Structure formats: structure tokens, C-alpha cells
Amino acid sequence: MSPRVDRRPPRGGLPAGVALKGVPPTSPTLLHFSEDPGITVFEPRPVASNPESEPLVWAIDEAHAPLYYFPRDCPRVCFWALPSSSPEDVDRYLGVTDARLVIAIEGAWLERVRETTLYAYRFDAAAGGFVSLEDHGAHVSRRTVVPTSVELVGDLLTRLRDAGVEVRLTPSLWPLRAALLNASLHYSMIRMRNAAAPPSEKDQKT
Amino acid sequence: MNLYHFSEEANIGLLEPQPPAGNPGGEPLIWGVAEDRASLYWFPRDCPRVAYRALPTTTPQDRALFLGHTVAERVIAVESAWLDRLREARLYAYRLSPDGFRMVGMDGYFVTKQPVRPLDVQPVGDVLARLRDAGVELRLTPSLWPLHDALLDSTLQFAMLRMKNAAPRREMVPA
Numbered sequence: 001m002s003p004r005v006d007r008r009p010p011r012g013g014l015p016a017g018v019a020l021k022g023v024p025p026t027s028p029t030l031l032h033f034s035e036d037p038g039i040t041v042f043e044p045r046p047v048a049s050n051p052e053s054e055p056l057v058w059a060i061d062e063a064h065a066p067l068y069y070f071p072r073d074c075p076r077v078c079f080w081a082l083p084s085s086s087p088e089d090v091d092r093y094l095g096v097t098d099a100r101l102v103i104a105i106e107g108a109w110l111e112r113v114r115e116t117t118l119y120a121y122r123f124d125a126a127a128g129g130f131v132s133l134e135d136h137g138a139h140v141s142r143r144t145v146v147p148t149s150v151e152l153v154g155d156l157l158t159r160l161r162d163a164g165v166e167v168r169l170t171p172s173l174w175p176l177r178a179a180l181l182n183a184s185l186h187y188s189m190i191r192m193r194n195a196a197a198p199p200s201e202k203d204q205k206t
Numbered sequence: 207m208n209l210y211h212f213s214e215e216a217n218i219g220l221l222e223p224q225p226p227a228g229n230p231g232g233e234p235l236i237w238g239v240a241e242d243r244a245s246l247y248w249f250p251r252d253c254p255r256v257a258y259r260a261l262p263t264t265t266p267q268d269r270a271l272f273l274g275h276t277v278a279e280r281v282i283a284v285e286s287a288w289l290d291r292l293r294e295a296r297l298y299a300y301r302l303s304p305d306g307f308r309m310v311g312m313d314g315y316f317v318t319k320q321p322v323r324p325l326d327v328q329p330v331g332d333v334l335a336r337l338r339d340a341g342v343e344l345r346l347t348p349s350l351w352p353l354h355d356a357l358l359d360s361t362l363q364f365a366m367l368r369m370k371n372a373a374p375r376r377e378m379v380p381a
Contacts, residue, residue, distance in 0.1 A: 092271060095352060095356060096272075096352050096353040096356050097345075097347050097348070097349075097352055097353065098347070098348045098349040098351070098352055098376050099347055099348050107337075107338030107344075108338070110334055110335060110338050111335070157289055157346070158289065158290075160286075160346075161286035161287070161289050161346060164348050166286075166345055166346065166347040166348065167286070167345070167346045167347075168343060168344070168345050168346075169334065169337070169338055169343065169344045169345075169346075170276050170277075170278055170343040170344075171276070171277050171278055171338075171341050171343070172276075172277045174277075175274065175275050175276055175277055176275040176276065179274060179275045199277050
């Protein structure tokens with residue numbers, strides 16, 4: 001097996017001064033999810049986890065929005081097939097479901113998923129100066145962006161259901177994460193620093 | 207060992223044998239399940255669901271394929287269309303003495319023909335939280351059929367409940 005090429009941007013945003021290729025947005029409107037209902041202006045800024053990163057406004061296209069139907073800090077492992085995924089991996093990981101996207105979260109986050117009120121800010125992609133990162137719906141802008149609207153996301157599990165996502169509530173994300181690292185599927189592992197500690201060796205099934 | 211009988215009714219003083227659902231002419235029985243199967247019944251009675259876990263006879267290949275990505279010992283999948291009904295479900299667990307019950311099959315099911323007075327009754331509570339607390343991996347998924355079909359060919363222990371209520375299979379898209 002050839003080593004997997006990870007094309008995702010490095011952890012912690014994009015490096016300061018990064019050159020953007022100017023790829024047009026993948027959809028005319030883009031979304032930004034927040035638990036704050038009162039944002040009137042989005043200023044470019046480094047990502048929270050890396051103050052050294054390039055100041056940007058981040059947005060996601062509609063197709064990938066369900067990845068963000070979660071509390072901001074909720075650890076989650078998401079995966080889906082790519083045209084380049086091997087038929088064996090597609091069968092192994094997605095043969096048991098009709099969903100095109102599977103998202104696993106820790107059962108410990110159930111209450112927070114139910115109780116979180118989330119808002120979807122909508123941007124006009126062209127007016128906001130957004131470019132696609134060609135990275136599964138991710139877009140960035142260097143400009144100050146004014147949202148065109150803000151909507152309540154509503155009940156998150158319902159939104160995920162309506163988006164056709166398979167949601168797994170599971171005790172630990174680590175075994176799935178470990179398996180996906182060696183698979184040819186696309187995966188997004190979000191906020192794993194907030195995940196419960198991996199099960200110790202003695203707890204692992206043999 | 208106690209047995210459990212689950213009901214959406216809160217105040218049953220005496221369980222009476224009932225004919226099987228869908229077969230009014232069948233023999234009236236009371237069903238009880240062993241405690242380690244109880245989580246399969248923390249669901250609305252009519253909810254289609256697919257559950258599985260490993261047996262000592264499960265092959266390493268099947269264990270890796272179906273349980274290699276989880277620390278949960280049991281996985282239960284339900285249709286996401288049932289989400290609201292899961293959240294609204296009010297279920298009651300009646301604890302029963304095993305006296306008078308006989309085992310049916312090998313999977314923890316028991317029946318009796320005699321009326322049974324429950325030892326006590328407890329609300330199951332919030333279904334999703336209860337499953338989480340029991341260490342179950344719960345999958346809310348658009349269709350149960352792909353998992354159903356995969357399990358039929360496997361060496362896992364599986365249960366497929368109320369599949370007659372499951373949404374139809376997705377139509378095959380012609381290539």
C-alpha cells in the first residue's frame with residue numbers, strides 16, 4: 001500500500017502569509033457555524049488553536065455543512081468515500097450503511113449535542129471574497145465579511161438525520177480514528193484534543 | 207437471575223399471557239429477557255432495529271470488520287426516522303422472577319404461560335442516555351437494510367427486530 005498523502009491543511013489553520021490560489025467558491029453562498037447569535041461582522045483572524053496562523057474568515061459549503069452541526073468543541077470523527085477510495089475500503093466502512101457520510105461522536109457528548117443552540121451565518125461567497133481551498137468544502141477570505149443572514153440550526157440530531165448522515169454515539173472515538181488513518185476514505189477528525197483518553201491496553205478487546 | 211419485560215404501560219400489576227403480535231390465534235405467552243439482552247428492548251415496541259455483538263465462535267475477521275472500530279461490545283442501529291419517537295418513548299422495565307419461565311432458544315429469551323406478578327417496575331428513562339450509559343454504540347442511520355444484509359452472512363450474534371416496520375430498501379440505481 002502506498003503511503004497516504006494527506007492533502008488537508010496543517011492543523012491549526014494556514015501558515016501566516018500563505019498564498020491562496022484563487023480557486024472560485026464551490027457554491028454561491030457559504031456558511032459559518034457559531035454558538036454566538038450576535039455576530040454582525042466577521043473579521044479575519046487566526047484560528048483559535050494557532051495564534052501564528054494567517055488571519056482569515058473561514059466558511060464551509062452547503063454540501064459539507066453537516067460536519068459542523070455540532071457543538072464547536074465536540075470531538076467527532078467523520079468519514080466518506082472519495083473517487084480515489086479503494087472498493088475494499090468503501091465496502092468495509094460504508095457497506096453497512098446507505099449514508100454517504102458517517103459521523104461518530106462520544107456518547108458522553110449526547111447532552112451537549114441536544115442542548116447546544118447553533119447558528120448558521122450565511123455569506124455571499126463572491127461579495128465576501130472567498131476562495132475555495134479545494135479541501136472538502138472549506139473556504140477562506142482575507143476580507144472583513146458581513147453575513148447576509150443568520151439562521152437557527154435547530155435540533156442538531158434532527159438536522160443530521162435530515163441530511164442523511166449516519167450518526168454513531170459510541171463510547172470512544174479512538175478505535176475508529178486508528179482504523180481510518182490507514183484507510184483510503186476521506187476523514188475529518190475534529191476537536192480530538194477534547195476526546196476522552198484512549199482506552200488503555202487492558203481495556204482493549206483482544 | 208431476574209428476567210425483564212418491557213412495556214409502554216406504566217402500571218401493570220399482573221402480566222397476563224398474550225398471543226403473539228400479528229398472530230391472534232397463537233399461544234398466549236409472557237416473554238421475558240435476560241438482563242444482558244435488556245438494552246435491545248429500551249426502544250418503542252414497533253421500532254425497527256438491528257443489534258449485534260460477538261460470540262466466542264465469531265471469526266476474527268468478522269470481529270475486526272464489525273467491531274474493530276469500536277470499544278462497544280454491542281452495536282444497535284435504528285432508523286434515524288425514529289429519532290423523535292426514541293426521544294419521546296416512555297418505557298417501563300418490569301423485573302420478573304424466573305420461576306415458571308422456560309428458556310426459548312439460546313439467546314436469553316424466556317416464556318411462561320402463567321400470569322406473572324412483577325417484582326418491581328422502573329422507568330427506562332431517556333433511551334439515548336440509557337444506551338450510552340450501558341456502553342452501547344447507537345447508530346442513527348437512514349436505512350437498516352445494508353447492515354441487516356451484511357450481518358446475515360456473518361458469524362456475529364445478531365437480532366433484527368420489527369423489520370416489517372423498516373423503511374423499504376433503497377431502490378437499486380441502474381448502472
